[in-house]
Amino acid sequence: MKTSSLFIIFLVLTGCNFKRLRTQELSQENEPYFKVNAFSISYDQIQKNIIAPSCIACHSGKHEPSLTNYQEVFSALKKIDQSVLKEKSMPKRKPLSSELRATLKTWISVGAPEFATESAETPSPTPTPNLPPLSRPVLFADFKARVLEPSCVSCHNQGNKDGLTSMEDYTSVKSVVEFLLPMMTGKVGNDPIPEDQRMPPPKSTPLTEDQLNTLKWWLEDGEKDQ
Ligand code: HEC
Ligand code: HEC
Known part of the structure; x- marks a missing residue:
């Protein structure tokens, strides 16, 4: 129910081009994601x-x-x-x-800004403490360990009382996979999505560059389970 209302919003935002947009964004194989920031x-x-x-x-x-x-x-x-x-x-x-x-x-x-607001460098994924350096292809287990467990599972766990999608298993995550990039980057293409649809919610600890790269590479590498 929640998922479908979100889906409508994304369709409106993207003019139904969501899939295409994603493939475009992901098309440069093995290129760091934000190469041209x-x-x-x-x-x-x-x-x-x-x-x-x-x-x-x-x-x-x-x-x-x-x-x-x-x-x-x-x-x-x-x-x-x-x-x-x-x-x-x-x-x-x-x-x-x-x-x-x-x-x-x-x-x-992007509005011809006088000053840059973000760094041009794509930080190479710095290993999250206690985790080995990320290697490609990124698999679900990597994505889960680096992103979902630290930043999502506290709310999105099996049987949570709000009926949120569990972020603990592959099938369940796959069922909402097209929302992940917009929600976690806060953008569809260059268009910002509404604040209240960002994940993790604005009050939580923001995702790190490493976490975002992990997501992007998981998607780019084919959203594989193993
Ligand atoms: C060799 C000289 C020369 C150089 C170099 C040059 N311009 Fe021009 N520009 C002109 C002239 C002369 C005009 C007046 C219109 C015309 O003759 O086409 C003009 C007109 C313009 C206009 C007005 C067009 C309009 O519709 O009113 C813009 C904007 C412009 N130039 C931008 C640039 C930019 C940006 C650059 C660099 C990337 C540049 N120009 C380099 C000579 C130059
Ligand atoms: C603090 C709790 C919290 C955290 C942490 C959190 N979410 Fe959410 N998430 C929510 C709530 C609440 C909703 C329902 C929002 C609504 O209905 O407007 C939601 C909705 C979603 C949805 C839409 C499908 C659904 O289950 O309703 C997705 C997809 C999602 N979150 C992904 C994530 C991801 C990925 C992360 C980690 C990067 C994350 N969330 C972290 C609370 C959280």
């Missing part, structure tokens, strides 16, 4: 790699718009998007590499 791009990087070498010569007084600081770039974003990414008419005569265009696009897509 959109929130790790700051204005500083855009300035250094794109604006200074490719725009400033013409856009610091000579031609409109002036692009000499964050505010100016930010106010010209729509036009930049149009001319650099869509029409590719800028920079004049010297198009950006596709990598730089992709970086710019990603930066704009």
